[in-house]
Amino acid sequence: MFRSNRITRGVRRPMVALGCALLLAACTTWEEQSSPAPGNRPVKMMRLMRTDYTTLVLENASVQVDSVVGARPKTGWRAAVALADVKKIEIQRDDPAATFWMAALGVAAGFFGFMYLAVAGDAS
Secondary structure (H helix, E strand, C coil), rough: CCCCHHHHHHHHHHHHHHHHHHHHHHHHEEEEEEECCCCCEEEEEEEECCCCCCCCEEEEEEEEECEEECCCCCCCCCCEHHHHHHEEEEEECHHEEEEEEHHCCCHHHHHHHHHHHHHHHHHH
């Protein structure tokens, strides 16, 4: 007998994409930080909100004297912002609890998806 794989292919890809999106979103979170002291070691990712409410994300950012210096993520260009122009500083940190729960949810979704495909495949 011939079995159609249209259902299997049509369901598998969106489930995998959804699982990956959920896992990627839960790995990190932005944590607000008070004004850092000059000379601290560089931070992997830093998000600055300026006094005009625009945001700027910097990689390997550190505070040097009276400004925050880092590189733009996509271009790698060096950028510096005066501390007087910064309203809020946020640092990107790993969130182990959210990552654990999203991984557990992904495993459960994969299990139930597999069971659905197994039952739907037998019914046809």
